[in-house]
Amino acid sequence: MTETKHVQIPVGNDRLDLSRPHFVGIGGVGMSALARMLVEQGAQVSGSDLNTTDVTEHLVAAGCRIHAGHHVSHLKEPSVVVWSSVIAEDNLELAAARSAGIAIAHRSHVLAQLMNDGGRRSVVVAGTHGKSTTTAMLAAALGQRDPSWAGGGALLDGTNAHHGAGDVFIAEGDESDRSITHYRPGVAVLLNADHDHPENYVDLAETIAVFRDFALAAETLVVSADDPGARAVTELVRGREGLRVVTFGQSKGADVRVTGIEAAGPCTWVQLEDLDGTPVTLTVRVPGIHNALNAVAAFAAGRVLGMDAVELAAGLGGFEGIERRMSLAGTADGVSVYDSFAHHPTAISADLAAARTLTTGRTVVVFEPRGWARTAALGADMGHALAAADEIVVLPVYSTVSVLAAGISTDEMAKAAVAAGGRVHQVTGLGEAEGVVAGLVRPGDLVLLMGTGDVNSLGARILAHRAATVLS
Structure with missing residues (x-):
């Protein structure tokens, strides 16, 4: 997400005229x-x-x-x-x-008003990581019911929202500016809670407090039983009058419990026990264990809405992913290029683990850190996470917000990656990055373009370079 300012969003009580x-x-x-x-x-x-x-x-x-x-x-x-x-x-x-x-x-x-209009059942998907993918997964799972949905990431055809004729409205909630507390959903989904957005949050405790308020505004909370931050939120809200809590995950005692995960390249098969203990198998066509668990979250939310388990599994099986979330940009001369939106240490680790399942060759990551505040606070942790790649190309910090950036760079990130055993190449821009990658890759390698800025624009250039190599 874009690095935000610390803003005060006024309470919106007046009904808006959304005609123009x-x-x-x-x-x-x-x-x-x-x-x-x-x-x-x-x-x-x-x-x-x-x-x-x-x-x-x-x-x-x-x-x-x-x-x-x-x-x-x-x-x-x-x-x-x-x-x-x-x-x-x-x-x-x-x-x-x-x-x-x-x-x-x-x-x-505006989103709150759209969500509340028409008597539709509302679902808001939240968490530090994975909410865009899970929002789109749930929309796909309910596809036969034609839900309305608004996400933070676009499907592979470029669509990131739809006004449907069905009685369900699915939305992604943004915690970065605390606006998530403005919603009153029927179902709140909480995937995880990490310390992020240091420009707006002092520590993890503040993040957990915001997610707590979000959960308490809902009728039902569908929440991870595995993630420590999500469990902390659950402990704060469980037992509150009027709030039903449904947990999902691999942990013993989860209401929707994963009993097995088998990954093979871009597909993952998940065995789980439904709310009533009935076994269900999900086919997830986006790589990574974290995405398999996102699909379980979508399944659990669908079941809370009263949808049929078989219908949900079929809908999830047809989901092909969203842009820049471990999406394939292309292949050329034996080199595959994937796009990743990861910009937090936890997400970096998850996507690099997923990349390992997609190739028998090396993983070359090109990382573009986003935001001065995040880089200063989390840069060393990012570097440690990036060390899981075979080669690491680090671009300068990308930021669209004017903040004091004196003394902030990618140096600490690079040092941490090297200390953890990584091979780091710091570059000055996209042009230099293209040349460095061209000199590093060989057939069988996977290039992972990682970050929320302009790094994904390298995909076409890297593929064209590989194609030209074949012709020369």
């Missing part, structure tokens, strides 16, 4: 999902962003009116102006909306 919304920063993952959902409902959606991207092009094709750059002239009598936590308070369009008396709403207020 204007999104400031419409190309963001959360903003674009809401824009897509609203335009599918018939709203006249407009928005602006600094640059045009594949995301904004998809939105234009869907019927949104989008401007490049921010300017007061882009406000064409909108019913509401929507902002997210990465937007500066002095943004020209926000300032103009305030002066004109136009309603202004945080994206979480």
Whole structure:
């Protein structure tokens, strides 16, 4: 996720007129999902962003009116102006909306209203890692019921939201700016809780407190029995009046208990015991044990909603993944390239473990750390996690937020990786990274492009380089 500022999001009690919304920063993952959902409902959606991207092009094709750059002239009598936590308070369009008396709403207020409208059953998926994948998995699992859903990652066809005719609304909740506490879901799903977003959280205890408040606002909590942070949340809320707790995982005593996991390349087969003890087998077509457990979380949430176990398993079996979550970018001359969104030590370790199951050759990771605060706080832990790769190419820190960055670099990360046995190549940019990777890889290797910034743009360049090598 984008490194956010420490923001104070006002409580949104007023009902919003969403007939003509204007999104400031419409190309963001959360903003674009809401824009897509609203335009599918018939709203006249407009928005602006600094640059045009594949995301904004998809939105234009869907019927949104989008401007490049921010300017007061882009406000064409909108019913509401929507902002997210990465937007500066002095943004020209926000300032103009305030002066004109136009309603202004945080994206979480819009999502909360959409979720609560129409009497639909709502599910919010939360956690430090895996929530985008699990949100999309649950939407796939319920596919025959045509649910509405809004995620933080796009399916492989570029879709990150859908306004469905069914009676279920599935959304990804964002803890980075604490906006997750604005929701009142029927079902809250909590995958894990790690210390992250150091620009907004002092320590893990603060993160657990936010997830506790999120859980207490729900009717049912579907929560990992394996993750220590999630277990801490469970201990704080179990027994509270009006809250049902359903656990899932490999731990003894989990309500939906995994009894076996078998991985073979990009597929994993999961044996589990359903809520009533009935055995169920899930086929998960995205790599990694962590993704297998994400599928179990989606299954458990579906069962809490009353969906048939066989139907859920079939829907999950058809899920093919989302962009940049261990997704295959391509292969050339015996080298495969995968995209990973991992940017936290826990996620880095999980995706590198998954990469090991996809190749008998070496794993070469190109890592682009995101955010000055995260790099300063977690850089050494990132380096230790990266040491699981055979070769590590480290790019400079990527950040879209203006913060004091004096003295912060990737040096501590590199030192930690070397100390843990890693081979590190620090580079100055994407161009140098491309050349370093070209000199490192050989047939049979897997290149993992890891991070949330621009590192994934290397995929096509690396594949083209390998293809040219074959022809030369």
